[in-house]
Amino acid sequence: MGGAAALVLLTAGCAAQVQQSRPVAVEKPAEDAPVSAAPSSPVTVPPAQLGLSVASIVDGRSVMLSDGTKAEVSGLAQPGPCWADAAGSFAKAMLLNQQVRYDRAAGVLSLADGTDYALLALGNGAGRTAGAPSPAQKEAEGAAQRVPMGLWGAPCAGKDALETSTPPPPPPPAPPTTTTKPPAPPKPKPVFYATCDDARRAGAAPLYWGQPGYRVELDPNRNGIACESRYR
Structure with a gap:
């Protein structure tokens, strides 16, 4: 009877030891799992x-x-x-x-x-x-x-250089005549507008770069068009 009890106790003790020594699973990240990284700061491009x-x-x-x-x-x-x-x-x-x-x-x-x-x-x-x-x-x-x-436009018509050709020989001089040449037409007077209101009253606005009356002072945004419409 005593031997049987000792055998039972010994068996129970071995079972408890086996249960205590059983390995416990510990979670760990997989080796191929993605690693989160802090967002990289944008590359700063130096301004002009x-x-x-x-x-x-x-x-x-x-x-x-x-x-x-x-x-x-x-x-x-x-x-x-x-x-x-x-x-x-x-x-x-x-x-x-x-x-x-x-x-x-x-x-x-x-x-x-x-x-x-x-x-x-x-x-x-x-x-x-x-x-x-x-x-x-x-x-x-x-x-x-x-x-x-x-x-x-004229005279370039989109070309970098004007075409040159050999001029024809000059004609023989005409016999002298007594016809009086008409006087040369008067040169046009230069156009000047002190203000854009003056240009609008004259019906000349807007004034484009290269046209008579265009001045940089009348073109505040310097886009080549002076005295633009107020409602443009």
């Missing part, structure tokens, strides 16, 4: 340089800035001999001594109000596209071609 002004005009697509560097406008072709002077005059009227913003990486020159100078020049016929123009540049160039305006 501000606080610059145009010190001088090189040509219709290049200017010298107040920091002594040269800014060349991307997307504009080198002005041709036929319209180079007109392109330079337009750049001088719109940019000289004006505050600008120049993105050196993209070659984008903007006026203080954000106007893209390349689009402004193309839309007024003071430049033509080069390379791979953007859709906006193509649209601006096409608008000037349809008028036609600037280099797309």
